[in-house]
Amino acid sequence: MLVLSRRVGESIMIGPDVVVTVLEVRPDLVRIGIDAPRDVEVHREEVFVEVQQANRSAASPAPQDVEALAAGMRDDPKRKKSPDDDTATRPPRRGNPG
Amino acid sequence: MTATLVDLPTLDFAGSLIGFPEAHRFALVRVEPDNEVLFRLVALDIEGLEFVAAAPYPFFPDYAPEIDDATAERLELFDASDAMLLVLLTVGPNLGATTANLFAPIVVNVHTRRAAQVTLVNAGYSLKEPLTRHAAAQQAS
Numbered sequence: 001m002l003v004l005s006r007r008v009g010e011s012i013m014i015g016p017d018v019v020v021t022v023l024e025v026r027p028d029l030v031r032i033g034i035d036a037p038r039d040v041e042v043h044r045e046e047v048f049v050e051v052q053q054a055n056r057s058a059a060s061p062a063p064q065d066v067e068a069l070a071a072g073m074r075d076d077p078k079r080k081k082s083p084d085d086d087t088a089t090r091p092p093r094r095g096n097p098g
Numbered sequence: 099m100t101a102t103l104v105d106l107p108t109l110d111f112a113g114s115l116i117g118f119p120e121a122h123r124f125a126l127v128r129v130e131p132d133n134e135v136l137f138r139l140v141a142l143d144i145e146g147l148e149f150v151a152a153a154p155y156p157f158f159p160d161y162a163p164e165i166d167d168a169t170a171e172r173l174e175l176f177d178a179s180d181a182m183l184l185v186l187l188t189v190g191p192n193l194g195a196t197t198a199n200l201f202a203p204i205v206v207n208v209h210t211r212r213a214a215q216v217t218l219v220n221a222g223y224s225l226k227e228p229l230t231r232h233a234a235a236q237q238a239s
Binding site: 038039040041043044047048050051052053054055056057058059060061062065066068069070072073074 | 113115117118136138147172186188189190193196201214215219225226
């Protein structure tokens with residue numbers, strides 16, 4: 001592993017267009033700012049691993065199970081149609097969780 | 099005009115689906131012609147890979163995640179109406195064994211079809227929320 005020492009406000013370049021900046025250092029916490037192009041995804045590692053596992057378990061379900069799920073919804077009209085014109089995929093709220 | 103998912107035949111991920119770095123483009127297909135809630139997400143870059151996704155509202159009416167500014171900027175979402183949500187399902191042999199990933203929904207820009215799987219850290223959402231929980235709670239009360 002490459003190890004570099006940086007002070008608050010100093011940055012590291014990863015490749016030509018990813019910039020990682022140390023914003024704040026406390027005894028048990030470091031805040032880091034990341035500037036990256038839109039196609040570079042940035043995740044906390046433990047979150048990435050959890051979602052990766054969930055996605056893998058969701059991948060390519062058995063066709064008969066999907067058919068059974070759809071069949072179960074046929075008898076439940078409110079789950080088959082969206083409740084209003086806005087479609088069932090209500091837009092998410094915008095906000096900054098911090 | 100409000101776009102519906104039917105208007106979005108292909109989703110183009112700004113990065114990829116988490117854990118599938120080569121999966122950038124997915125075809126969005128209704129599981130059944132008259133079902134507006136349940137979709138197959140068929141990978142166009144990886145043969146044989148597909149997912150089942152649902153519009154969350156009919157199952158989880160209270161689900162209203164906040165999209166962070168970085169994601170909004172990445173997907174060029176300027177207004178809430180620019181975005182639509184899908185949640186990935188882990189489909190089990192029956193409804194009770196089927197779960198929805200509310201922690202990491204797929205956000206779609208309805209105008210550009212750009213999509214991203216976002217992670218809602220510290221918002222209290224589950225990676226495996228049973229589809230039946232809402233209905234079960236209503237019956238119990």
